[in-house]
Amino acid sequence: MHLDLTPDQLLSTTRSVRKRLDLERPVEPEIVMECLELALQAPTGSNRQGWHWMFITEPDKKQALAEIYRRNFIAYRDSGARPTYEDSDSRAQRQTAVTDSANHLADHFHEVPILMIPLIEGRLDNLPAFAAASTWGSLLPAVWSFMLALRSRGLGSAWTTLHLPGEREAADLLDIPFDRYTQGGLFPIAYTIGTEFKPAPRIPTDQIVHWNTW
8 A cells, every 4th residue: 555645645654653553454565665665766875785684573573672662761751851841842842741652552552563673884973073963874764764665655754763762672681782783773663543644733943044154
């Protein structure tokens, strides 16, 4: 199934999907691979293509990854480290809904049909800014392309990173060579409950755009 979306509609309605993930409907591996083939056309620094893609469907491994994620999610949620905004800020107006959906995903992560971890060659710990930026820039465009391809086929995902404080534990679970590859996140993959999504409120451009000087 391909949704009838223009490029602008696709770009403006690809949401982080949490509460509207269909936990009951199976996801066909061939659809996921179709999305990945498209994602691999994304730019990558010096054409190195140093990415690897881990898909997890085994219930025991999904459960273990979900437990790593939930442990770190609860610690973050309860730490008081989350940002706060003035009441007039659109982000403040959405904060309760975002928190509610994040709690929902943490509770149901293990039920998602497929989990995905994108990886990039090398360890990025303590790299200078240019090296870190160029390395992430060789992976993250492909991940976003993958999410767009999912959306165009009626599937959804969410960009999560809270399993990464337990990155080595996840690597051991999945036999990932930790000293050679860095994990870029943990992505649920599922069909969405309904396919209609709207553009989200965003900060006005006049508050975030700078021309020639700050």
